[in-house]
Amino acid sequence: MASAQRISTQEIAILKEALIGLRGAQFHNVVFPKAALAGIEPSQIGTIVGTFMDAMIPHLPGLESVGLTKHEGILGEREGYPDYKHKLGYRLELKLLYVDNAPLGCKKPPTPREPSARLTQKVTIKNVDPAIDAMLLIAYQLQLHADDVESVSPTIIDYEVFSMIELIEARDARLMKEGRWFGNYETPTILSRVGREKRAKGVLLDTSSYGRKESEGKDYNEDTNFGKLKRIPHSGLQTFLNKHRISGWDDPRSGAFPVDKL
Numbered sequence: 001m002a003s004a005q006r007i008s009t010q011e012i013a014i015l016k017e018a019l020i021g022l023r024g025a026q027f028h029n030v031v032f033p034k035a036a037l038a039g040i041e042p043s044q045i046g047t048i049v050g051t052f053m054d055a056m057i058p059h060l061p062g063l064e065s066v067g068l069t070k071h072e073g074i075l076g077e078r079e080g081y082p083d084y085k086h087k088l089g090y091r092l093e094l095k096l097l098y099v100d101n102a103p104l105g106c107k108k109p110p111t112p113r114e115p116s117a118r119l120t121q122k123v124t125i126k127n128v129d130p131a132i133d134a135m136l137l138i139a140y141q142l143q144l145h146a147d148d149v150e151s152v153s154p155t156i157i158d159y160e161v162f163s164m165i166e167l168i169e170a171r172d173a174r175l176m177k178e179g180r181w182f183g184n185y186e187t188p189t190i191l192s193r194v195g196r197e198k199r200a201k202g203v204l205l206d207t208s209s210y211g212r213k214e215s216e217g218k219d220y221n222e223d224t225n226f227g228k229l230k231r232i233p234h235s236g237l238q239t240f241l242n243k244h245r246i247s248g249w250d251d252p253r254s255g256a257f258p259v260d261k262l
Helices: 009-018 034-039 042-059 164-178 193-200 235-243
Strands: 068-070 084-086 091-098 133-145 148-163 179-182 187-191 220-222
Touching (some): 009 148, 034 148, 042 068, 042 091, 148 164, 148 235, 164 179, 179 220, 187 193
Antiparallel strands (some): 068 084, 084 091, 133 148, 187 220
């Protein structure tokens, strides 16, 4: 961890105000014909446009004052952490939340789909600088294109900024209630069915290895849902998700994901 100092609530507020120009911005170069939306599920939109939005945000016309530039990425991978650096000296990791614009008539999925945005295991206390790192969570919709009424484009409708160290601490605290890290913050795991049965009987759990499938019979399996934003018990984050009708860990309406099953 690079610094023991933490980004303050006041600094978060200043950073959020500096990004105010993002609200309402439309990605005019990413265009969907309205007629095509009947064949696209809302959950597929992020897969299609996410990479473009990530790359284009610092270059949106007229938003130079927002102060974002692409970060070189300290992890050195295709999706290296963090995504941006800000002229005020902060580093920002981008997460996108797609909010369905129901009147447009996108294809309806047969069952509810959990948003896929997540704070992955690549972001840990090993590479987060608590003093300058934050998460930029952008909510966007497909809305009518400014210059073509027969087309729609991604449009930012809201955003929020959160302390990154707070988010990963909340994420990891939840993990430790039912699981553990293997290696030096390398692989997050949760108790398998076998592990839960052994714990209920007071039998010592095997922490020497983990599995990927229940059929392997390990006490711990890799957590394939690790870091999903909907499952991080951080009140500010969940307030934002609920605002956009994405109910989360502490929402009794979230019947598909009861707290004790997350």
